[in-house]
Amino acid sequence: QVQLVESGGGLVQPGGSLRLSCAVSGSIFSFSTMGWYRQFPGKGRELVARITSAGTEYEDSVKGRFTISTDSAKDTIDLQMNSLKPEDTAVYYCYVQILRSGYYGKGTPVTVSS
Numbered sequence: 001q002v003q004l005v006e007s008g009g010g011l012v013q014p015g016g017s018l019r020l021s022c023a024v025s026g027s028i029f030s031f032s033t034m035g036w037y038r039q040f041p042g043k044g045r046e047l048v049a050r051i052t053s054a055g056t057e058y059e060d061s062v063k064g065r066f067t068i069s070t071d072s073a074k075d076t077i078d079l080q081m082n083s084l085k086p087e088d089t090a091v092y093y094c095y096v097q098i099l100r101s102g103y104y105g106k107g108t109p110v111t112v113s114s
Contacts, residue, residue, distance in 0.1 A: 002103040004094045009108030012084055020079040022094030022105060028075050033097035036079045038090035084112045
């Protein structure tokens, strides 16, 4: 069973930055896909950013503002979020895939408001 624990969410003013981190049980080299999703109130989850064997991709609205990275020494998946906007307010979920199984963490809320 893969366990994912997100941290780093919180309240930030528009234009501010946050760094989300996802601690993964096991080695990140085990996973074929690693990424972050978000869920707006009353809506389904949407992809924010992910890393696969084909490379890195971002949802259009976060390109140039968000950066996904991994730390193999710490086995974490990180999301640096800059120039945050109120419309980025959501619950952010870490995601990994191994073979044909996908796993989400419990999520960390991000609120962008003045």
